[in-house]
Amino acid sequence: MSSRPPAVPPSPESSPIASERLKKQKAASLVLYIGLVLLALWVVRGFIVVVAWAGVVAIALWPLLHKVSNNRWFRGRTTLLATVFTLLIALLVVLPVGLGIAQALREAHELNDWFQSVRETGIAVPQFVERLPFGAQQITAWWQANLAQPLRDSAAMKGLHSPTVMSLGRHFGARALHAGMVFAFMLITLFVIFQAGPRLSGSLLKAARRGFGDSGADLVAHMATAVRGTVSGLVVVGVGEGVLIGIAYFVTGLPHAALLGLITAIAAMLPFCAPITFGLAALWLLAQGSLAAAIGLAVWGSVVVFVAEHFVRPVLIGNSTRLPFLLVLFGILGGAETFGLLGIFIGPALMTVLMVLWTDLVQ
Structure with a gap:
């Protein structure tokens, strides 16, 4: 019979060394994980607001989404359900904005006519000023001196064509374009969240509990x-x-x-x-x-x-x-x-x- 060599007991010095090495490895892994998470957040920093908005909307509609998902028309059709909810959110935002823009375009012609009239004839003193209980004469005198005269040469009219106003217009246009892009990406994110459905909420709660x-x-x-x-x-x-x-x-x-x-x-x-x-x-x-x-x-x-x-x-x-x-x-x-x-x-x-x-x- 072959004899097995006796097991060598662990050295008293090696056990503390291994334990210390394990602690250092865990600390290094934690630092690595935190660094990778921070790096990932820095890479997607421009979309954090998008994800946050989508999360807020999804949390608000989650009970309704869960209730509708049990309907026989949508049971098992997560993509259709996500599409319907996302389109409804888009309409709730785009429809009022579109109505406002359409109304503003319809009123633009009248506003331009009023603007040209103000340049040539000024702004007449409103009738209610004469019925004020006090200060009517002072307000009328100031109005006649500053607003009732033709305003084509006034500083305010000249300022409307200044580079500052043009710069403000470009800035407003850039902000509007950025808001539109954020809204578009938010809808895409919201669709993905809705499509994930209860699996996503269950995973988040499981991760938080763990x-x-x-x-x-x-x-x-x-x-x-x-x-x-x-x-x-x-x-x-x-x-x-x-x-x-x-x-x-x-x-x-x-x-x-x-x-x-x-x-x-x-x-x-x-x-x-x-x-x-x-x-x-x-x-x-x-x-x-x-x-x-x-x-x-x-x-x-x-x-x-x-x-x-x-x-x-x-x-x-x-x-x-x-x-x-x-x-x-x-x-x-x-x-x-x-x-x-x-x-x-x-x-x-x-x-x-x-x-x-x-x-x-x-x-």
């Missing part, structure tokens, strides 16, 4: 709920403000009241942006001599916006996220100030994280 435990997965779910509640609150309140202020447009006799109501609804989806639209409309009424209508529109719009922004919107968002009113308000305004338009949705999600961590700490 990396951060059950508490991490719950935190991700809370953040998604916060984003969904924020989108719902912004859309519901925006449509409500647009309808209520649009009724005032009809009552005061403003032209294109339906289009103005649509523009106001879109603006009202952003906090405190609706006053810009009804404020300009009130100024137009004031310039036409309708002092009472202008004051009524301004007062009604201010009341609607105050109630919606300070009470309705925070309650809608707070009920879905279980956030206090102050945290909702700080999340929306602070997020918008820090991250821009996208921060309106990121802010409440971060406040939700803060609230969850605080709850876990005090329990």
Whole structure:
């Protein structure tokens, strides 16, 4: 029989060396992984905003997508379902913008005629100035000296042809083109997310649970709920403000009241942006001599916006996220100030994280 050589026991010195080497390898792997992730993020840095917008829209529509996917017409047809949802999102954005551009082109001829008339004859003093309770004479004298005369040689008219205005026009065109490209890539990303369907959400929750435990997965779910509640609150309140202020447009006799109501609804989806639209409309009424209508529109719009922004919107968002009113308000305004338009949705999600961590700490 062949004898097997006896096993050599591990040296006491070799075990600590191997353990130390393993620790260094794990640390090096972690550094390598982090470096590769940061490099990948730097490569796609121009598309992070696109993915974020697509994620916000997908999170907001996820319950509806899941409900429709169970319908017999769409069961198992993920590509068709993703196509329908993506086209609907595109129409909801492109249709109002297209209507606004078409209306602006129709009004461009009249605006050009008015502009030429102002160059030759100036702007007449509005009738409402004479009915002002005080300051009518001073305003009339200033108007006659500065605006009632032909404006062809005025500094303002000359400034309209300056290189600065041309530069601003080119900058606006470049920004509009960039926004269009971002929207196009967002639709493509959104289609891919919709097509992935529940598999994507399940993978994300599984990765969060594996990396951060059950508490991490719950935190991700809370953040998604916060984003969904924020989108719902912004859309519901925006449509409500647009309808209520649009009724005032009809009552005061403003032209294109339906289009103005649509523009106001879109603006009202952003906090405190609706006053810009009804404020300009009130100024137009004031310039036409309708002092009472202008004051009524301004007062009604201010009341609607105050109630919606300070009470309705925070309650809608707070009920879905279980956030206090102050945290909702700080999340929306602070997020918008820090991250821009996208921060309106990121802010409440971060406040939700803060609230969850605080709850876990005090329990």
